Amino acid sequence: MEPSFTTPEVFELELLELGLSSKTFGPRDYALALERRLGIRIVLEMMNDGQHPEFLRRLALSGRLAETHYLPDRRAAVVLLPSSLPPLVLALAALHELSHLAAGDHLSGSEEGGERLARRPPLEDEVAREEEADGRAIHALLAGMLGPASPYAQRIYDAR
Amino acid sequence: MNWGLVDVLPPFFWPVFMAALSICFAVLALTRARGGWFAPLASANCFLIAAESVALSHPELAPWRAQVLVMRVWELPTVTGICALCLVQAGVLAWPRRTAAAFGEAAFRPRLRRVLLAAPAAMFSAWFLALVGQMIWPVPIFDPFARMTTRDFFVIAPLCLPILFYLALLSWLFAKAAGPRVRSLRLRTKNVSLFVGIFSYFLVVVNAVVGYGVQAFAPDELLRPITRAQFILDDGLLLVVAVALPVGLALGSAPAANELLLRTAYPALLKLRDRIEARRWQLSGSGKLRRLTRALYYANGAADLLAMSDGERARTVAAVELASILAYPRDDAPEITPEKSLQLLTLQRDFLRDERLAELVACSKSLDRGSSDNGETADDALHDALEAALALTNNGSEAVVAPERFDGAPWFHLAAVVAEAASIVPPQNLRPEGSIAELTRRSAARAYHEAATRAAVRASHG
Numbered sequence: 001m002e003p004s005f006t007t008p009e010v011f012e013l014e015l016l017e018l019g020l021s022s023k024t025f026g027p028r029d030y031a032l033a034l035e036r037r038l039g040i041r042i043v044l045e046m047m048n049d050g051q052h053p054e055f056l057r058r059l060a061l062s063g064r065l066a067e068t069h070y071l072p073d074r075r076a077a078v079v080l081l082p083s084s085l086p087p088l089v090l091a092l093a094a095l096h097e098l099s100h101l102a103a104g105d106h107l108s109g110s111e112e113g114g115e116r117l118a119r120r121p122p123l124e125d126e127v128a129r130e131e132e133a134d135g136r137a138i139h140a141l142l143a144g145m146l147g148p149a150s151p152y153a154q155r156i157y158d159a160r
Numbered sequence: 161m162n163w164g165l166v167d168v169l170p171p172f173f174w175p176v177f178m179a180a181l182s183i184c185f186a187v188l189a190l191t192r193a194r195g196g197w198f199a200p201l202a203s204a205n206c207f208l209i210a211a212e213s214v215a216l217s218h219p220e221l222a223p224w225r226a227q228v229l230v231m232r233v234w235e236l237p238t239v240t241g242i243c244a245l246c247l248v249q250a251g252v253l254a255w256p257r258r259t260a261a262a263f264g265e266a267a268f269r270p271r272l273r274r275v276l277l278a279a280p281a282a283m284f285s286a287w288f289l290a291l292v293g294q295m296i297w298p299v300p301i302f303d304p305f306a307r308m309t310t311r312d313f314f315v316i317a318p319l320c321l322p323i324l325f326y327l328a329l330l331s332w333l334f335a336k337a338a339g340p341r342v343r344s345l346r347l348r349t350k351n352v353s354l355f356v357g358i359f360s361y362f363l364v365v366v367n368a369v370v371g372y373g374v375q376a377f378a379p380d381e382l383l384r385p386i387t388r389a390q391f392i393l394d395d396g397l398l399l400v401v402a403v404a405l406p407v408g409l410a411l412g413s414a415p416a417a418n419e420l421l422l423r424t425a426y427p428a429l430l431k432l433r434d435r436i437e438a439r440r441w442q443l444s445g446s447g448k449l450r451r452l453t454r455a456l457y458y459a460n461g462a463a464d465l466l467a468m469s470d471g472e473r474a475r476t477v478a479a480v481e482l483a484s485i486l487a488y489p490r491d492d493a494p495e496i497t498p499e500k501s502l503q504l505l506t507l508q509r510d511f512l513r514d515e516r517l518a519e520l521v522a523c524s525k526s527l528d529r530g531s532s533d534n535g536e537t538a539d540d541a542l543h544d545a546l547e548a549a550l551a552l553t554n555n556g557s558e559a560v561v562a563p564e565r566f567d568g569a570p571w572f573h574l575a576a577v578v579a580e581a582a583s584i585v586p587p588q589n590l591r592p593e594g595s596i597a598e599l600t601r602r603s604a605a606r607a608y609h610e611a612a613t614r615a616a617v618r619a620s621h622g
């Protein structure tokens with residue numbers, strides 16, 4: 001059966017819980033709000049290509065755009081992003097990684113447990129998880145850009 | 161409900177007003193504009209209230225049990241309406257033509273949602289118990305000046321508590337939703353109107369319960385004056401309800417970004433653009449774009465000589481890299497093909513027709529905020545570079561790409577020179593047409609060769 005992905009409406013409810021609904025925000029604001037909600041430290045680290053050429057090359061060869069390291073003993077997640085990514089790709093890559101944290105993907109297989117923002121448990125299929133994170137990243141980018149003009153944000157308080 | 165019994169409004173006011181509203185809602189229910197449950201329910205409600213206000217003028221026509229039965233049946237649409245409103249706020253019932261979504265505070269408070277979900281059970285139970293109780297111990301319910309016993313009061317008054325509770329809860333929800341959290345003034349006004357309407361109806365029910373108390377406990381000489389004062393209050397409150405609720409509903413949605421584009425075209429555009437840009441970055445970062453390293457190094461030197469801006473340099477580099485990928489299709493870059501590039505350009509052009517969205521999303525995207533501080537449109541290097549790459553590789557469709565618009569653009573001609581020098585595309589693809597284009601191309605070529613010479617001299621010196 002096809003997994004059902006998070007809709008913009010459900011995502012807006014999560015933003016409401018984070019205090020970001022009806023506001024313009026970027027990936028750093030989303031990370032901060034997520035940090036407070038999940039009770040973990042989230043670091044968005046920009047990796048300068050000149051200082052870390054091997055990181056850039058490894059990432060580019062692997063077909064990925066960013067890396068997330070979750071450290072359960074320190075209750076922290078570090079997201080590594082190459083600084084040379086084009087602006088849109090950079091924003092979406094950061095939001096994609098944060099979406100994995102929001103969905104609780106970092107907790108699957110872990111015995112320690114922890115908080116997640118999403119109401120439902122993480123998807124089991126790896127490909128589906130990536131697709132879910134892509135979708136969430138796009139919802140977040142649009143909601144963050146539109147702020148109060150987002151129709152989904154308005155609908156939460158629109159009784160009609 | 162004691163309408164038509166005082167002189168403040170003419171006796172026919174409420175029956176005529178509610179009958180007219182009932183017809184309006186019935187017509188609305190028949191149109192395609194507002195499908196769903198709301199209009200038929202409102203129409204039935206208004207019709208019953210109109211009939212009730214007529215019947216109240218003639219209490220002598222029905223025996224007590226019949227009066228109780230009729231009154232309780234009349235209340236049914238109102239109770240159903242309040243239940244529906246609670247279920248809508250809990251997110252299990254959708255407003256007509258809307259998807260079900262929990263409202264404001266109820267969205268992330270599970271207990272509040274559970275309380276709202278319990279509304280039908282609580283209110284219909286109270287309604288049923290009131291019906292049973294008053295059928296066992298009937299009262300002349302159409303006669304507001306009739307005396308009630310203490311038992312009659314305790315049969316009916318506690319059973320009004322569920323409806324009072326849910327009306328108060330709904331009022332609180334709409335009052336919260338009219339606060340500063342909602343940025344749109346129109347939406348706030350709408351929520352204020354709905355709060356005023358629902359809270360006024362709450363006061364109407366409180367007034368009715370107080371009326372039962374007066375009928376049961378007030379001294380004989382005070383019964384009529386107090387009841388008359390209550391009628392005046394009742395009429396005033398109902399007038400507020402009759403104005404505030406339609407105003408709240410009529411305010412409609414606040415202007416928002418085009419939802420259809422937002423749900424369909426823009427995610428598709430973002431995905432396509434993200435994939436094209438990401439793959440270009442990966443191919444470039446992993447050194448897989450052969451023959452370009454030296455040519456792009458000279459191109460940077462030429463850009464210095466031509467005093468190009470950062471945006472123009474970015475366009476040159478992107479155009480050359482994209483032209484390289486388009487000219488030699490790669491198995492590991494299925495995202496960058498002439499077809500997908502044209503699709504992206506078409507989507508972007510269609511999308512930019514929506515001025516509001518275009519304005520909102522053309523701002524720079526960074527890690528820090530959704531839109532740029534100064535509100536200026538960001539420099540979109542990819543769009544130009546993609547058009548240039550398609551033109552250089554002879555993949556441009558006239559409908560989407562117009563190469564002549566690059567005639568006087570040094571960055572484009574520098575990209576053409578670099579593409580030719582790196583043997584990415586055959587020279588016949590790159591002939592400039594027109595005197596301006598030829599002049600610009602010549603100066604770009606001169607700058608490129610000058611940069612190459614300088615680099616060679618630097619290399620020979622060590």
